[in-house]
Amino acid sequence: MPKTKPDAKSPVLSEYRQPDLRLSLQLFAPHARKVLPGWSYERHQHPLFELNMVMEGQQLCETDKDSFVMGPGELILLKPDEYHACSAVGSSAMRYCCIHFEVDEPSLRQALCSIASTRHKAGSPLADALSPVMCKAAGKIAAHVEPASQHGKPGEAAHAAVGNELAAARNEGASRWSVLALAFELMTSLGAIMENPPPGLLSDSAGGNGLASRIADQLAKLVEERQSADQADAAHGGIADISRELGYSVAYCNRVFKGVFGMSPRQYLSTLLLREAKLMLLNRQLTIDVISERLGYRDVSQFSKQFKRWTNVSPSQFRQMLG
CATH class of the missing domain: 1.10.10.60 (Homeodomain-like)
Structure with missing residues (x-):
């Protein structure tokens, strides 16, 4: 808030202050993958927030509450300990970007946990808000590397595709500074929409x-x-x-x-x-x-x-x- 009546002895004419903020923000293995149909990641849970956006192809996402097929530009926001499984479906390769993150500041966690839906379709407010940073992350993390061979079993080809993508990411030499920059960009994008959430983004229930x-x-x-x-x-x-x-x-x-x-x-x-x-x-x-x-x-x-x-x-x- 502005200080409108400065001390007569002070040369300060006005002053603006933001509230103190003490938090730990962590990103865990941000990654991009391009996989063939038949690839899957088994049902699991973890104590982190997870953002997953499809860049091309189709991905089947299954949670305890729902099951749906995601297309390009669609985003899911998974909350801590939410069971989920993902797989590539359709007839073409699927590419996605995934960011696991943790933030311990209570009001920020509360806001993220109050987001009503897991699925955010292309063109929805949250997908639009986070699409630039997710696309930028995908471009930085992994180059587009085609599988070395289309022969062999589908599972082997998919595994090779994933290996090529991760090798490309390592070759990119993403530094800790670039990950730090990604963390700030992600929080900036989230903050822009969470400060003025559009109708329907947050749960109506404030109980508890x-x-x-x-x-x-x-x-x-x-x-x-x-x-x-x-x-x-x-x-x-x-x-x-x-x-x-x-x-x-x-x-x-x-x-x-x-x-x-x-x-x-x-x-x-x-x-x-x-x-x-x-x-x-x-x-x-x-x-x-x-x-x-x-x-x-x-x-x-x-x-x-x-x-x-x-x-x-x-x-x-x-x-x-x-x-």
């Missing part, structure tokens, strides 16, 4: 949003007060005490929270602790022992084991990676 937000605030407060992971995580990940204070059962709070944020309260608490740990490790004036104590762990060994469980590296290795 207030309760879920209060739970998220309480979990953030636990981290701010430097509660230990064991104490905060006791009895269903800290949700037992919080649900009791709010007057609801643990099961109901877990269900409502996951419905709004796409993750359990315990998972959310872990993301907060990990983010805080990484920020503290950036400050080399803080020893790992001090960081462990500030986050409330019993000892540095417990903290190191938990950090490695989250990241596959120890706190000291993570700090060394920072240079």
Whole structure:
């Protein structure tokens, strides 16, 4: 908001401020593939948001709620833990681009989880908003490489096509900087439509949003007060005490929270602790022992084991990676 009445002693005439935003944004293996009919990816789930856009050909997408064939320009937005399977159908090759991503800021997760539909047809608001960045990503990630041979079994040919595409992507030498640029472009495109969502994009149901937000605030407060992971995580990940204070059962709070944020309260608490740990490790004036104590762990060994469980590296290795 603008500061319209500056201090008489200050040379500042006006000032605009945006709200503080603390978040972790991660992209996992953005990829583009061109496959032959008969290719498929079996039914599975993962704790990430997933964007998948068809560039050419046809793709059959199956979820627990629906089954449909996607054509060029169609997009799906899958929410965390949503079961799905994909396969190439029709008589010609199918090419698509896929981006898995994770964002832990509560209001952003809540907005993404409130998008009403999984499928967004070509020409729909969300497909139009994300088409430029998805097409750009597909072009950067993989060159158009035809299968080396059309002979052999269909499955073998499809596998060869995928191998050629991934090899081309590696040869492109996509750097971490290009992935970072892609992350910002993706968030810019999402932000443009989510700030002013068109009618029908978001679910009309707001049930549970207030309760879920209060739970998220309480979990953030636990981290701010430097509660230990064991104490905060006791009895269903800290949700037992919080649900009791709010007057609801643990099961109901877990269900409502996951419905709004796409993750359990315990998972959310872990993301907060990990983010805080990484920020503290950036400050080399803080020893790992001090960081462990500030986050409330019993000892540095417990903290190191938990950090490695989250990241596959120890706190000291993570700090060394920072240079």
